[in-house]
Amino acid sequence: MKVDLAKIFLTPPKSLFERVVLFLMLVVSFILFFRPLQFSAMPPFEAVLTALVPSLSISWGWLIFLRYRFRKKEFLTRQF
16 A cells, blocks of 8 residues: 555645635744734735745645545555
8 A cells, every 4th residue: 555645735625624724724824924024124915925835835734744644544545
């Protein structure tokens, strides 16, 4: 048995639980990254993009970790 990493990484969230976790992690990490930029001399649009990129990657990575940890059986493939 082998874990299908492409399926874990590229499958969009289907269940309500996954969508809620992804949204909450996105909001929390965005607030953490945007808070210091709020008081800088950076333009607002650039500050939002600067905070959005790491928050997207962290929230998606957290979702992938939870999938791998708790739903590994769904992403197994047979290797011949």
